[in-house]
Amino acid sequence: MSTPATSHVDPLFVPIFGESIELLRKVLLTKDAQPFVVAGSGTLGWDMMVNLIERDDEVLVVNTGYFGDHFGECLEVYGAKVTHLRAPIGSRPSLEDLEQVLTGKKYKMVTVTHVDTSTGVLADIKGVAKVVKSISPETIVVVDGVCSVGSEEIRFDEWNIDVVITASQKALGVPPGLGIVVTSQHAMQIFKSRKTPVASYYSNWNKWLPIMNAYEARKPAYFATPAVQLIYALHTSLKQITAQSMDSRFEQHHQVSQKFKNAITELGLKQLAVSDEVAANGMTAIWLPDGVQVSDIVPSLAAKGVQIAGGLHKECAAKYFRIGHMGISVTEPQRGHIDKVIESLATTLKELKSKA
Template identity: 50%
Template structure:
């Protein structure tokens, strides 16, 4: 997105809710963008008023939105931001790495110019593929750029003839693709289509709601300050007071459950993250909560054994999940 749409000196607004907002700024800076970053307070989202105030200063070529920031578990509503981008004739770029196929995304309806993701999260494929969909407006901006794209292998000039040839079922060469991952992607997309994207998004929402109920029953706090901005693909959880984080993760790992430590540098030792996306089932999350409970009890945390499993089960029953 940055390589093809941004030229040196272009103004870009980055709307950040964590580590990957800053990452987007670093990428844009490499392509010579004049970047402004709006950082949300920890556990919150950037307000629409703040975004519009910045857009009013004029001539932003693009803005970026991190739909779900993997470092914080914050979920942003892209639709009103995309509408603001249209109002100010600004391209909108959605980082959907931790959201596509797990959260609701309506690119055309919302007016998003770019939606990008990767293969390894809710798509459910091993890492290695970048997936991107561009609007006609974005393609026009790219066609009318004044300078060559500064990244040879990311240049749409090289990829579009390959895609056109593929659609016409004739051979064409630019670079050898990772055919094993493309076969895996085809398999995963068939699974997603069989489930149905609306049903898949609903499943993520219901599992996340039940999982957060389990976490809350343990008197553990999550990073998002409200449930409305808590992601349905991943949960970021503060370590309880008096519990050593590294010891907790080690004990969970000893039970064959792998969770992630903190990523946001200023607070990385105070929290951990649990993914619940893609093919993750309620049975998987029962195992996670069981391992978390057991580890907390071993470390002397004061709680009623089984309480998170009960809370999780109650929410599943309410949602009708078997």
């Protein structure tokens, strides 16, 4: 990020962007999917689904919280007919329920939030893709992986996923500002054979595909100015991530998650996730203990150098808080991040209890 002001067609930058595109395939374990790296937030990835849907297309949202709600809202803006398959807070729809819904109606697209940051619930994207493809092979399986890419197991090709949407700011370890979408060749064919024009300008893959292809071929190109410094940072992070096997990275996040969740239990706290099976490895959502408010716990931890977030789900936002444990906090244990968070949380709870 300290790279001086640099042109996006600088001969030193072009190969950085090109290799970043290639490294994304390694992170997602895909041979030929098409990455798009565009200045914007993860929400831009939702918006880019306008390339795959047309008005009145049926879309099923496998919904585990706030981000499922809003992904569906985004698709409705572009004329999709959206059906939500929901579960109680802290849980996820069963594969049996998914199968039943899919046999009742034909869907162009099925979306699933891999980790809904509002609840800390981990979706079974392998199972979802398997059920969808067994019933309707042509249906597009879209994974919102903003809070999962780099911390949760994703096997793009092996699991027959069509789209993964993510962003730079979570387990990829880069400041916010890059929207990243990785798309299967099956989905690209659906895009190329659509019957109506794409109802967007900035999100339009007809604009961006030539840019991605050019940079990967180590040639400069222009549609809209890329976030040069962020792409330098992304390149550095992706090189670090792929320096080890993705299997090793997945296991590190699982082990640290178990350590953190065990510590939460020992402190007498409970997760929103109803079981470890449906709990994310990169974050934990935690019910507040009796008598403690979000407005008490957040500033107390901030004073100890620990940043956490309050709740987000509209039905219970004031009743819980969220803590992330991903990226270098996991893969570089010498930093002591996880231990510091656990110790600070224990101290804060004791302090708040003594004041009650």
